[in-house]
Amino acid sequence: MDFGFGPADTAFREEARAWLRAHASVQPQAWERELGRAGWIGMGWAEAAYGNRTASLTQQVVWAEEYARAHAPTRTGHIGENLLAPTLIAHGTPAQKARFLPPIARGEELWCQGYSEPGAGSDLAGIRTTARRDGVNGANGGSKGGTYRVTGQKIWTSLAHEADWCFVLARTEEGSRRHHGLSFLLVPMDQPGRIEVRPIRQMTGTSEFNEVFFDGAEARAEHLVGGEGNGWQIAMGLLALERGVSTLAQQIGFAAELEGVVARAVAGSGPLDPALRARIAAQWAELKVMRWNALRTLGGADDAGAPSVAKLLWGGWHRRLGELAMAVRGAAATVGPYDWDGASRPYELDALQHLFLFSRADTIYGGSDEIQRTIIAERVLGLPREVRVP
Template sequence: MSDTEADRAFRAEVRNWLEENLVGEFAELKGKGGSGRDLEAHDERLAWDRHLAAHGWTCIGWPVEHGGRGLSLMQQVIFHEEYARSNAPHRVNHLGEELLGPTLIAFGTPEQQQRFLPGIRAVTELWCQGYSEPNAGSDLANVATKARLEDGEWVIDGQKVWTSLAQFADWIFVIARSEPGSAKHQGLSFLLVPLDQDGVEIRGIEQLTTGAEFNEVFFTGARTAADLVVGEPGKGWGVAMGLLGFERGVSTLGQQVGFRRELDALLDLARENGALDDPIVRDRLARADAELEVIRLNALRTLSEEQAPQQASIAKLLWANWHRTLGEIAMDVLGPDGLGTGPGYDLDEWQRLFLFTRSDTIYGGSDEIQRNILAERVLGLPREARN
């Protein structure tokens, strides 16, 4: 995974383009939309995403025939690394570009690809994910939302929860139970559903970090066309798992660079306020530095080799726990100053990081679920008893 001469030239191209374009009003977006701040400057970041699209910097790993640039794995890694190093704003189209797009390329019909991929690439249609439910979070097989075919349309009833940025999305991809009497992984369908209709209600969930990035989405007779099922009806579990496989792709290398920036900023703060003189704090920061390099190398290995699907569980456990610990170290560095807020619950960046990272080990598959996957599928241990 070392750079070739061509890769170095590509790295310079990406770096130069970002330097030339993160100027003017876009320069003000640097660092915006980070952990716990997904609502920050959303419309402005959307304009930046569309600027990227207009210059060919979205969907760079998609095949050319589907509107992408067909870049190599290493070039995709380089782009995400340089993007993060430039402190460019966090993207608003991750769910469409990194998750649904590749899923439609792998499992969708030609008609679905022609209908939806151009809007994802151009960032003219935004997507959200309808997986989790009140009784089906990490255990996705407990999905209870129902869908039935009626007069050439799917009719959907149920509730989804923890739906990131649903208030900005045009469409939602939904896992629903389409075969009455089915259970667990059987009888599920993967549906593409428009949100702008009477049968859909979106309610924000107020967070400790302020704002409502997450939402509840209620379906009451919501409708979508019969041909907007990805894969075979009743076989949506395989499509859903395929999508999750794309979730931890090359963009994770950019995530590591973002983590590095957070750690470096925390080190600067510890030097300024004297916290680095505390041997315990210094030891924790040194350990975080070494662990982050391990996470990076593990991510590179995962991308460069043919790995079992369970490798994603290892990666999730590593970065989620590292990031949560970084939030805890930040509170140690702040000391008593971290215990209070400004007027009107005005959190600083470190307090917000600490509060948000408490969720890192829960969303995207909790630690318990990841450990069960590794125990059962890798170590061959008995399955955990389930009610």
């Protein structure tokens, strides 16, 4: 697909590239605020009313590409910018937008997502976390006055150990089942004794994921988004945002990883196994297909299956890339890297080993492959619903 970059996009690319080059030395801890000061956060929002700049769709693609190519720091504010903010723009009250969007645009408040639970990972409708209302009832679903008390456990909560706020899907209707009786609440994380965050050590040795325990944590009723009982619709709308421009940026990172695998294969001694050559070529071709699919769905194309298709494509592709990386490295992939003097560092991973271990989760988090296929089967193809065991 010819995406049609014009002269204005070329000028924007030069500006983005120059800024990223000039600010490459900023410490990761200060990176979000640095982005915010320059207006680079929230460019896809509907208006430039919160300290952000706005950009056309093609310019957003340009920024995503240049950011990935510059190897800029991994974003810690993307959950607030790309998931919560568009949700508030679509469903939030004016007061909610005024309170939460400017700090996100300035890079001052970080967010995490309180969805998955033990026993209800990809089956989001099976959550058990509750939010009980006390205080004064308000109009429009009780959105003014009073407090919700949130009790329950969330798991696989990315960046919860760094987040200032969490958007939580919880049951506000006692006795409700499945997708009924759920509400979408904004909960401050700084509540000692009421919120506990426990990092989960992963195979890579890092801990981006966490368990979060809520024990009567407070959420102000005015921070209920979309009205009580409408949480399922809000949550589904938010999940559908995980595609488009951000997917293109992800693919630039994927391309860099593939280049690393290819470089390792080229540097090897002797001829390359024909089957391995074919796998490398297939990975390259499939990456091109993912890019075309992402471009096709930019701007929120009216395609009910698009988010599930995108997740199936990139999850499986990235997992296979990790496996390919180990095949290219051969037996050396099973041992730790070495310093220049030959001293082993057995608990440190090189880039390809880290890629392999982390990518094992790609077909699970963000909605497992099984869930994505069920969505396509039932909601797109109209096949009979899957039989559920009581």
